Amino acid sequence: MPQFFKQAVDLDQYQGLIFDMDGTIVDSGQLHEKAWLETLERHNIFVSREFMRGLAGVPTLQTIELAAKQSNVKLSENEINLMMGEKETFVHAHFSEFVKATALEKIIKQYYKKLPMAVGTGASTQEAHNFLKQTGLFEYFDAIVGCDQVVNGKPKGDTFLLGAQKINVDPKHCIVFEDAEFGFMAAIDAGMDVVDVKEAYNIHNDYFL
Template identity: 30%
Template sequence: MPAEFLPDHLLSTSQTPVRGVVFDMDGLLLDSESLAMDALVAAGRDLGEDVPLSFCRRMIGVPADGCRALVRDTYGDSFPLERFFSLQEEHLRVFVDTGRLVLKTGVLPLLDLLDERHIPRAIATSSSRYRTDHHLKLVGLFDRFDAIVTRDDVSRGKPDAEPYLTAASRIGVAPEECLALEDSRSGAQAALNAGIRVIVIPDLIAPSEEIRAQALAIVKDLTVARGYIERHTA
């Protein structure tokens, strides 16, 4: 990976060696956020409700309990909340199982590099255990991670630090020696709250100014993250 793929400040400053990597899943490893958004809109349509895409995007990177609170606060207590999310799961499963779920750019070369350098890696996702395992198995990634932490495995979801701290602990690497890879604001904040440096690869929503100020870099795809790991592994 040529050095010019890395932002200048990552070339000119010393960095703690990367001894472990923690990945988000949806929108980072898998091109799944757009499918999830389409499924939410379809679920609203099934119920005769106008649930616009702009509203659905507010749920990106937010754990299920947070999404439920957002919908309840917006549409009121009479909204059929559980049916809405059940229908979303049904639509999403159809989208996924009919071949619409694909990997994001750079995923396999990055995992190959981690294999070559014997760097442990984990997933910290806001998705459920069922959805996570199903999606990872479908795209052939399930066995390529040393630990997988889902929303079902922690008491507090992103942006709380717990998912990232749990993932780092399960691969046996101190937070300060990990690198987090995230696409969402709440996910990036979770990594930062855990004391883990983060590179943000935005998917459907742009990072906030606060995240821009605190992240190592905001980059277009995982190819750049691969360059950083090549340069900063022990």
């Protein structure tokens, strides 16, 4: 049975480490907050900060759909695609101003070449590459799984399962580092232990607080 931890655990008992990206190994909260505020308001979608915080870790498409539903705004497929493009454009234009590594950088470097490591994120693969290169973490990972590589994003476990597959480790021997509720659910769904980095490592993502 997968375990959920709120304290640091002995990582040497695992055969593979899988990390969420935004809010876990990458501090990008303000970047995504500003991108969402600009994009949603342009399309007359207004939701609470608490609601957006609750969607941390959810892929862009699902975030738009859920935010529109919450605001009783009906969007066409073209409008959704437009919003996805607008949000991505903002992030691409401004990520170098905001993105930096979190304190988990120390653990990543500590276990480099000792245990295989993967990133499993609700962001696109290209965005993950950009962010990880910006923070200097890209070279430490054996695999990077973005939302475009799976059919079902978080809270389903597909992202983490593909990460485990890419590093050739049985899911039951992996532990996931996560900061968001949907990510915890995804790890448990994948049959993996998961640690809440907010509690265990004092990692806090300044996203719609």
